[in-house]
Amino acid sequence: MNQRLYIDVHVIQTVPPANLNRDDQGNPKEAVYGGVRRSRVSSQAWKRASRRHFDARMPEPERATRTKRITNELVTRIAGNTGLDHDEARPIAAALLAQLGLSQGKKAGDTAYLLFYGNAQLDAVADLVNNDAPDLAALDERALAEAVKELPVAQTFATGHPVGVALFGRMVADIPKLNVDAAVQVAHALSTHETQLEFDYFTAVDDQNEKDETGAGMIGTIGFNSATLYRYATVGFAQLTHNLGGDIQAAHDALDQFIDSFTLSTPTGYQNSFAHRTRPSLVAVVVRTDQPVNLVSAFEEPVAAEAGIQANSARRLAEEHITATQVWGDTPLYNAASHTFTTSEPRTKDTAETLAQAFGEPVTFADLRTTLRSRLTTALETQA
Structure with missing residues (x-):
């Protein structure tokens, strides 16, 4: 077109x-x-x-999510699909998302920036390991990375965009393949x-005040x-x-x-x-x-x-x-x-x-x- x-x-x-x-x-x-x-x-x-x-x-599957906690979201999906507990599913989720090259945040498991994705896209990534999850959970970190490296993780995030991503786009500065205009x-x-900026001066009374106690329990202002x-x-x-x-x-x-x-x-x-x-x-x-x-x-x-x-x-x-x-x-x-x-x-x-x-x-x-x-x-x- x-x-x-x-x-x-x-x-x-x-x-x-x-x-x-x-x-x-x-x-x-x-x-x-x-x-x-x-x-x-x-x-x-x-x-x-x-x-x-x-x-x-x-x-829910047709919605979009913007979060730094995509690893936790993927762990929840893998665990729910396969019966693994979260500790077993976490290394698998990390290995799958490692293919994207996402910069890691200060908090363990978080990315350095908000990632905007479709819930159905993350569901599809979780589905990539449904049949092999128990075997993957038994591997060490290096073997696990090798086992999942050919799975189409990036391709899954690049297609099937929900309305939110299709409308508002996605910008990932250090991973151009994930960008959506x-x-x-x-x-x-x-x-x-x-x-003109105005201010609402408000007070709140403590409902548990003693009978002889007066005055506000809280005072503040809100600009409007x-x-x-x-x-x-x-x-x-x-x-x-x-x-x-x-x-x-x-x-x-x-x-x-x-x-x-x-x-x-x-x-x-x-x-x-x-x-x-x-x-x-x-x-x-x-x-x-x-x-x-x-x-x-x-x-x-x-x-x-x-x-x-x-x-x-x-x-x-x-x-x-x-x-x-x-x-x-x-x-x-x-x-x-x-x-x-x-x-x-x-x-x-x-x-x-x-x-x-x-x-x-x-x-x-x-x-x-x-x-x-x-x-x-x-x-x-x-x-x-």
Whole structure:
């Protein structure tokens, strides 16, 4: 598949007082953009939230795991498959993983870095020794390494990638054969307006205080802010298909899962303290054949809080898309939007009309995803 197809996802979402993603001081992350300080949620935070969202709906073997403790995970699988105890299975697991040349961490059995792999891939590595495990357990270290050296351990990790690895890729600096180029790029979410850091001063009372005892048992502060965020991600469909072994239907499914999870997930920082989960007010999808385009420039001049920020932010985004189409001659293969703005409300009438001009009449989120799949299928059939 040679045609370049990029699926851009643009989201406007308002979050109440929250601390979604904290910095090294425990406060919400921020960035200066357009000369003012903005609320920021890191790319990594929302990628993890997205991955956990779609993993929660998948069977265990189809999920991905990121850990330094891959040796322990493999030991558990070998022991469960063969009846060996963990001490007997550990040298076998170490010998199998030694083929990869993973740098070892400070703690025994840990790798020096997090390794991202599919649970089914590790299951397959464990299955390589199912029949010979008792005999392998009786060998010394040198003989064991010789006995397993021809087993296709690296090949197993290089194929059959789960959705998480296919989407977000895998980087192992000292072992290029394990690298998987990411099909997804996720931008740092930025508020469309200037924000101010605030602090919640809290106290907690000791329930076992004596009757004459006063005062708090605990005092503290939590930094927070509230923001209307612009969120952006893009998916390279050709790369996604390649990562999934050329399976176009699997790529369609993975794309649909990503759009659903990226849109509906939320980082969980301090979620019990703030109950900050909201739905986006706008989700727009644009399919391009030239390059991905982040529309954050719509907010280089911060949105003013005259009569609410959400509708003005959505209108700014639509106007930026229209400008890009007119000035640069962009001709998206498909664009559509699902949003909450209507022409029946005076406050959102202009926004709804501008959104219709930019992305067409609004559709439900389910219809947006269904039509996207249909348009991509047609484009690929035309190419073929």
